[in-house]
Amino acid sequence: MNTLASLLGWVVSQLQAWTYVTKVQTLETESFDEHQFHFKVRAQLTPPFILQIRFYYNQGYLDYAYQLFNDGPLLRWDNKEDATDLPTAPHHFHNEQSEIVESPLNGDPVRDGPIVREAVEHFLSKPLSSNP
């Protein structure tokens, strides 16, 4: 999965297979060549929650960002360089307590996808009043 078509196709199919998802939209795709491309996908979850996934692949390196939001960002996993000095850096997690903490993700979408999915499902399963 190191082409725009294969990675985007995989992400969309994974989201479409998720029971919490009612709609999947590809918002942006751009590629310079087969080794450099970017896309942004949004999945509508139980209203008002939306999960956005961005991948930027360049010469074998993948920048990723998974972000859950409603009218503002709620949870975010990404690997922005130099963001933190955590042991898992550059991988880090912006949690619902407004902290930036260690992330269980490692940048492999096949491994990371289920982890994000489980965390989002856990978040969505809480009573509305306990969500920000």
Place this chain on the structure above:
Amino acid sequence: MSDHEVVALLEPLVRHQAFPSVEAAMRALVRDYVLRQIEQYRERLVLLEKQHGMTFEQFSAYLKERAALVAHGQLDAEQKQRVAQAVMAEEEDWLDWKIAREFLEGWVGVTAEVAV
């Protein structure tokens, strides 16, 4: 697409005197396409610089400070939530910025390859 099909595609432009030859048409169209890509990414960079009032390097350093503020700063709960949400949005912009810079670099490299 074969060479013949490319020529057939461009020939009307020559017939209508938009270009003196098929080769000239091809060169101009390729040059325009590459320059349009460059312009598009330059515009994105200008917008991001204007939006944040700083360069990419400055923004990267600023974001690092902001993340440290969330992690170690003396903020009350409301301030912390506000800054944490802002940092998430700013990391989105940082990725947009990185992508635009690297795509621009790629397209500028293409100008040398196609000698525009």
